[in-house]
Every structure is written in structure tokens, then in C-alpha cells.
Amino acid sequence: MTLSAARRINCKCIDYPTDETARIFNIQRYSLNDGQGIRTVIFFKGCPHRCPWCANPESISGSIETVRREKKCLHRAVCLNDVDECPSGALARIGRDVTLDGLEKEALKDDIFFRSSSGGVTLSGGEVLMQAEFATRFLARLRRLGINTAIETAGDASAARLLPLARQCDDVLFDLKIMDEKQSKEVLHINLPRVLKNMRLLVANGIHVIPRIPLIPGYTMTRENMCRVLDVLAPLAIDELHLLPFHPYGEPKYSLLDRPWQMKGIPAPDESDIAPLRLMAESAGYRIKVGG
Numbered sequence: 214m215t216l217s218a219a220r221r222i223n224c225k226c227i228d229y230p231t232d233e234t235a236r237i238f239n240i241q242r243y244s245l246n247d248g249q250g251i252r253t254v255i256f257f258k259g260c261p262h263r264c265p266w267c268a269n270p271e272s273i274s275g276s277i278e279t280v281r282r283e284k285k286c287l288h289r290a291v292c293l294n295d296v297d298e299c300p301s302g303a304l305a306r307i308g309r310d311v312t313l314d315g316l317e318k319e320a321l322k323d324d325i326f327f328r329s330s331s332g333g334v335t336l337s338g339g340e341v342l343m344q345a346e347f348a349t350r351f352l353a354r355l356r357r358l359g360i361n362t363a364i365e366t367a368g369d370a371s372a373a374r375l376l377p378l379a380r381q382c383d384d385v386l387f388d389l390k391i392m393d394e395k396q397s398k399e400v401l402h403i404n405l406p407r408v409l410k411n412m413r414l415l416v417a418n419g420i421h422v423i424p425r426i427p428l429i430p431g432y433t434m435t436r437e438n439m440c441r442v443l444d445v446l447a448p449l450a451i452d453e454l455h456l457l458p459f460h461p462y463g464e465p466k467y468s469l470l471d472r473p474w475q476m477k478g479i480p481a482p483d484e485s486d487i488a489p490l491r492l493m494a495e496s497a498g499y500r501i502k503v504g505g
């Protein structure tokens with residue numbers, strides 16, 4: 214496939230080399246979050262959204278990036294500026310391309326943990342829908358091997374991309390963020406009506422959806438936003454919600470990438486901030502997990 218064809222398919226001008234190959238930036242093993250049991254979470258690179266609170270800013274660009282960790286740098290007079298030649302590891306590449314076979318092999322290293330804990334593999338990001346064709350084929354392989362599968366997504370893509378992928382999932386961890394249509398568009402570049410339509414579509418197709426609501430001071434952490442979430446969910450067959458409180462742990466990565474951290478000085482909410490919103494959701498009959 215030519216580069217221009219890849220760009221057209223992925224819509225967002227990301228230079229993914231082919232649709233036989235995915236671009237990822239991390240594989241996190243032994244995770245107790247993002248699905249049931251012990252999980253291997255694969256983080257896909259590239260995201261069309263711009264959440265000011267994003268904890269993974271290295272996920273946003275679909276390109277492979279190079280960063281310099283100043284503390285590790287030997288400050289040699291002549292720096293070749295080449296990751297492979299850097300003797301101290303100060304230069305690092307963020308992102309790599311993987312094939313279906315290669316990624317399956319990497320995931321299966323943890324098979325024993327999946328079997329012993331009813332765990333499995335979660336595809337996260339970034340936004341996995343930007344590489345939906347690869348992800349669908351990959352999860353189909355895992356399912357044939359009896360491995361539990363999940364994705365985490367903002368759900369903002371055509372149904373033609375989302376539904377086949379969701380059909381390969383035991384759980385779809387479906388983010389609901391800013392519930393005001395205009396603000397969602399302006400701040401997150403998210404088409405909220407499409408997201409909500411997609412969520413209804415998945416539930417109508419019998420797919421197990423777990424909505425996740427990031428609790429972000431100044432954006433989503435209001436009674437009004439939670440009311441809107443609960444209104445949307447009320448007619449749907451959904452029994453569990455995840456609340457994801459804001460944390461600033463991603464901040465150092467912003468300076469590494471030379472990007473502004475828009476949440477500067479905003480502390481993580483404490484239990485007393487979270488409790489009223491949790492109570493609202495519990496009172497509406499949902500099983501709540503804080504953290505995900």
C-alpha cells in the first residue's frame with residue numbers, strides 16, 4: 214500500500230506503513246486494570262483527540278518520535294543524534310511497528326497468567342480505532358485461542374470501523390467524557406452524537422460495554438456532567454461504570470516531548486471530591502469501580 218493510500222484509510226494523516234502492520238508504543242504486562250484478571254495492555258500510537266488531561270501524550274502522534282532524556286545525556290561535544298548510536302540511552306524512540314504474527318507471539322508470552330486469572334489482552338492507546346483493521350484481525354486470532362479480549366476507546370469512528378472490532382471483544386471499555394456537544398467538539402475534537410449512537414449500537418448488538426468516565430476538574434467533574442451520563446445510559450442494558458479520577462502522573466512526559474501541560478497546578482481529586490459523583494451513579498443502580 215502506498216503512503217497516500219494509508220493516509221486515506223486512516224483519515225488523520227498518520228503515516229502508518231501498511232494495514233498489515235500496527236504502530237504501538239508500549240506493552241504493559243501484569244496489569245490488574247483495563248479488563249478482568251491479569252492483563253497485557255497494548256498501547257496503540259495515534260489519537261485524533263486532544264484531551265488536556267491525557268496521561269499518555271506520547272500516544273497522540275501516529276509517527277515514531279525520538280526524545281532525549283536530559284539527565285542521561287553525556288553531553289558529548291559531538292552527538293550523532295542517532296538513537297542506535299547513543300551510548301547512554303539518553304536518546305529513545307517512541308513507537309515501533311509490529312506485525313500480526315509478532316504481536317501475537319509477544320502477547321502469548323503471558324498466556325499462563327491469562328489462563329490462571331481469566332485475564333487476557335486489552336488494546337488501548339492512543340485510539341485503537343485509528344488502526345481498527347489490524348486490531349480486529351489481531352483480536353480475532355486471540356479469541357480463536359480462547360483468550361479474553363477488550364479494547365479501550367473513545368468510540369468516535371464510523372460504525373463500519375467500530376462494530377467489527379467490538380464484535381471481537383469480551384468487553385468494550387467505552388469512554389464518556391465531556392457530555393456537552395459543543396464543548397466536546399471544541400476541547401476534545403469528539404463528535405458526541407456519533408459516540409452516543411455508537412454506544413447504543415454496540416449494546417443493541419449484545420456487546421458488553423463498560424462506560425468509563427474520567428473525573429477531570431474543570432471539565433467532567435460536575436454533577437451536571439454526571440447527570441447527562443446517567444441520562445444517556447438509563448435506557449441501555451449496562452450495569453457497571455468505571456470512574457477514572459484525574460492524576461497528574463503524565464506531566465513529566467509533556468516536558469520530555471516539549472509540549473505544554475494544560476493541567477498545571479491542578480491537583481488530583483481526593484475521596485471527598487469523588488464521593489458525591491460516585492453516590493449519584495450508585496444510586497442509579499450501577500456497580501462502580503473507581504480506577505478502572
Ligand code: SF4
Nearest residue numbers: 260262263264267339
Ligand atoms: S482520547 Fe485518550 S489517548 Fe486520546 S488524547 Fe484523550 S486521553 Fe489521550
